[in-house]
Amino acid sequence: MGHPQLLIFDCDGVLIDSEIIAAKVQCELLGEEGIEIDAGEIAARFAGLTWPTIVERLGEETGRRFSAAFMKRVDEEIDRRLATEAEEIAGAHEMLDRLEMARCICSNSTAHRLELELDHVGLWDRFRPYVFSAVDVGKAKPAPDVFLHALSVFGVPADRAIVLEDSVHGVAGARAAGCRVVGFTGAGHSYPGHADALTEAGAETVIKRLADFPALVEVLAAWQDA
Structure with missing residues (x-):
């Protein structure tokens, strides 16, 4: 890796x-x-x-x-x-400020809904044009199609992509595409056993604060280099 x-x-x-x-x-x-x-x-x-x-x-x-x-x-x-x-997850903008790597969004939502909600919270311009809807590129998650599409667009091997996902279906899709996956439990819909469910689905680790993601990316890079 x-x-x-x-x-x-x-x-x-x-x-x-x-x-x-x-x-x-x-x-x-x-x-x-x-x-x-x-x-x-x-x-x-x-x-x-x-x-x-x-x-x-x-x-x-x-x-x-x-x-x-x-x-x-x-x-x-x-x-x-x-x-x-809709509101941004706490710390989303600050997290993105700390990340210099190429990034994109892979979602099961429609392109219309993604633009609507991302623009509402000021995140649309931080990702466009790399906002991919599974509805437009193939089967929805848990199928890997939208992740494979993103990898193709960026020309990146699957094992060099890190995915941040909150659902077991998303984790399953990212793992099926060959990506590394971090689970996230910091949104309002999180439930008892959420972290365990994400881990069982294939997440390498789970975080509940977006502020922790940049440092975790560095740790995962170190694990790959070890």
């Missing part, structure tokens, strides 16, 4: 505290459809998955079918709330 050359960030739950907002919207509107599930359970079970995948799994469990109109309504309400309520 060589020295790291690329840092890959998930967006929701890593840079922006948005997973809990989406989970609350989904909880509220699913409740109107007669599906009783709380936001904590949605966050713990489904964080990092696309809304169509979540609905598919809930449909398999409940035998319910959800209309295209309902799906659209949930997406639009999430976008509306993210545009006004």
